Amino acid sequence: MKRTPTVVAALILAAATGLPSAWAADISQGVQTLDLSSGSAVLMHAFGAGNAGNTFSDRYNFTAGSTEMLGALVSSLDRLGLGGVSFDSFRLYDSGGLSIDGVRQSAPGATAEVWTLSSPHLVADNYYLLVSGTVRNAAAGNYVGSVAISPVPEPATYGMLLGGVGIVGWLARRRKR
Template identity: 40%
Template sequence: MKKTKSLVAAFVFATASLGSGVALAQADISQPPEALTLLDGSGFFGDSFAMDNMGDTFSDHFTFSVTELPHNIDAIISSISSSASTGLDITGLSVYSEAGTLIANGTSLMTGMNDVWTLSTDNLALGNYYLQVSGAMVSDTSGSFGGAVMLVPVPEPETYGMMLAGLGLVGWMARRRQKTAA
């Protein structure tokens, strides 16, 4: 029984030692949340990281608001390095509500020397949101990423109704003119 306790104690100590080593090797180098500056619904965002951060991770937030009509959002980000083993690696692009509820995940189009991610989602309701860009530094060189976002208002259902009514009226008038000409 004493050997079992000693073995368990040794295992716990070894696990704790390994866990603390991993915690020291990686740091969170995320920047504080930053408000997106949107001009007519579009804007640019990004971040740069200093040298000597190999293995560190980041999860940067870029905040924005939908204040009038529901909006569709489209975003793209990229990072460029001299090789796949330098700079940073983007591991995610997502949009969240202010409360932290995931709305949509982006899609990786390219990884390696060039990382490219896109995100597209429809009908964001009125409220506050943030884009989250996640990644890790893969070397001790500096790295950066940049992106663009576009918010496009979604027409209200009444707009579609008016458009359909107008098309119906134009069709009716064209048919009436055909009958008159015949």
């Protein structure tokens, strides 16, 4: 009998300290596979109304076929000051589990929350982006983002560029005389 007041007090304390994650539903979408054959793809998750406090952890798989550079971002607009989506993390993982963390670009209180991620040197492998966060209001909303990859120039390309700049400089100097 003495435990009942203790349990009730613990429940009241948990509710008062704001532990919504213990009660939050997981509204993650299934694993998405990105087609980066055109060099870019869109990341998106739309949330219906009534999801305030619910969490998500969305995975986007893709494959890098050769040595490539990657740039990615995710963003959520804070509509009418209601809160939108709060991102917990934005990460890139390779097949071995190594990760690169995204960086929050927006200031606290900004109308949009923006996270970016870049990697100058992806080798041929399977990768995935993981976007996780919490829905901050009961209104319908979403987050959107993009990922783009491009080949890393070969050393010969840099050599040709430097050679061309050198020739242009030599011609300009020769014309001056």
